[in-house]
Amino acid sequence: MLRYGLLGVGWSTSCPEAMELSMPARILVADDDPVFGDALSIYLEQLGHRTAWVSDAEGVVRALREQRYDILVTDITMPGNEQMELLEALREAPSPIPVIVVTGTPSLSTAVASLRKDAVDYLTKPVDYQALRAAVQRAIGRRKTADAVVKAREQLDDWSTMIHALQESLAPQIAPPETTGSAQRDPLAALTEDQRNALSPRETEVLLVLATGASTRELSAQLFISEHTVRNHLKAIYRKLGVHSRTELFSKLTAWAEAAVH
Numbered sequence: 001m002l003r004y005g006l007l008g009v010g011w012s013t014s015c016p017e018a019m020e021l022s023m024p025a026r027i028l029v030a031d032d033d034p035v036f037g038d039a040l041s042i043y044l045e046q047l048g049h050r051t052a053w054v055s056d057a058e059g060v061v062r063a064l065r066e067q068r069y070d071i072l073v074t075d076i077t078m079p080g081n082e083q084m085e086l087l088e089a090l091r092e093a094p095s096p097i098p099v100i101v102v103t104g105t106p107s108l109s110t111a112v113a114s115l116r117k118d119a120v121d122y123l124t125k126p127v128d129y130q131a132l133r134a135a136v137q138r139a140i141g142r143r144k145t146a147d148a149v150v151k152a153r154e155q156l157d158d159w160s161t162m163i164h165a166l167q168e169s170l171a172p173q174i175a176p177p178e179t180t181g182s183a184q185r186d187p188l189a190a191l192t193e194d195q196r197n198a199l200s201p202r203e204t205e206v207l208l209v210l211a212t213g214a215s216t217r218e219l220s221a222q223l224f225i226s227e228h229t230v231r232n233h234l235k236a237i238y239r240k241l242g243v244h245s246r247t248e249l250f251s252k253l254t255a256w257a258e259a260a261v262h
Contacts, residue, residue, distance in 0.1 A: 023140050025070040029053045030060045030086075031102070032078040036125070040073065040102075043129060044136070055079070057086040069097060071120075071139040073132075076103045076110055084110070087117040096146070098139035102127060190253045191241075198240045206233045210246070211253065 027044050031037040032055045041051040054063055057080025060072065076084060090096055101114045104125040114122045120142060121135035188196055188204065199207065209219050216234075220227045234246075243249045 023144070024048045024050065025136070025140050025143070026050045026068065027052075027071045027073060027136070028060065028063055028069040028097075030055070030057070030072065030074040030078065032056060032075065036075075040127070040132075043132070044073075047133065047136070049136070057081045060086060061089075064097065070143045071100065071136060072097050073100045073102060073136075076101060076114075077105055084113055084117065087114065087119065091117050098142045098146075100132070100135045100139055102132075195241060199237065203233050203237050203240075206230065207237055210234070210237075210249075 027049050029037050029040050029044070029051055031040070031053070034053075034055065037053040037055070041053050044051050052063060052067070052069075054060055056078050060074065063069070064072075072090070074081070074086065080086065087099060087101075090099060096118065099114075099117075099119045101110075101119045101122045102125060103110065103122075106122075106124045111122045120139045121131070123131055123135065188208065196204070205223060206219060209222055214222065216227050216230050219225075219230045223230070238244055238249065241249065241252065243252055
């Protein structure tokens with residue numbers, strides 16, 4: 001059975017392209033025309049994808065909350081998306097879904113706006129099924145890349161948490177530098193004038209408490225700031241003093257203090 005006028009000339013229910021599918025996707029189809037939505041869903045399913053259809057922008061939002069979808073194929077002129085509000089909202093999502101825009105009322109302004117809002121492609125009705133198939137493959141590639149980035153960030157967060165936990169457990173074992181004379185009364189005496197001037201007032205305060213051997217958690221409690229803020233201050237202090245860790249900082253302070261005494 002041919003469906004001319006819906007998905008373009010040449011699409012039939014026998015779909016050899018399905019054999020070439022590299023990665024099945026879960027695709028959400030949004031169009032206020034149920035006939036077109038049904039035809040599009042059938043074609044995508046024959047390619048091996050799983051689909052769901054909604055008729056308006058509200059349905060898209062609800063579906064995305066209830067289920068993960070890899071791609072959204074959406075019309076422009078449907079309820080809730082008259083000014084392309086849907087694309088703008090999806091673009092601001094923490095993990096944006098690749099969007100393929102399909103419209104029966106094409107215009108230069110909506111084409112430009114769609115691409116500026118990071119749409120994978122802008123297709124016109126009747127849809128050329130080869131162009132749609134190519135757009136879907138590009139969208140799958142974009143989704144895979146986005147998922148890889150999210151996974152890498154999660155791994156980095158996990159590693160960061162493990163490192164911070166290890167630092168916390170080792171902090172009590174790391175003694176502050178033993179200094180003499182003025183440095184014993186003022187840990188900053190181990191620094192040169194340029195080094196002291198390079199530190200902000202808050203960083204100086206953090207360094208003073210750090211020199212007592214306080215952990216990140218103790219620094220946070222004593223200075224009434226979050227542990228995240230403490231870590232940011234420590235990074236700045238390390239960078240300005242040319243060290244890379246708490247241990248190296250203590251070692252440098254000790255060396256500088258001894259050099260100042262002699």
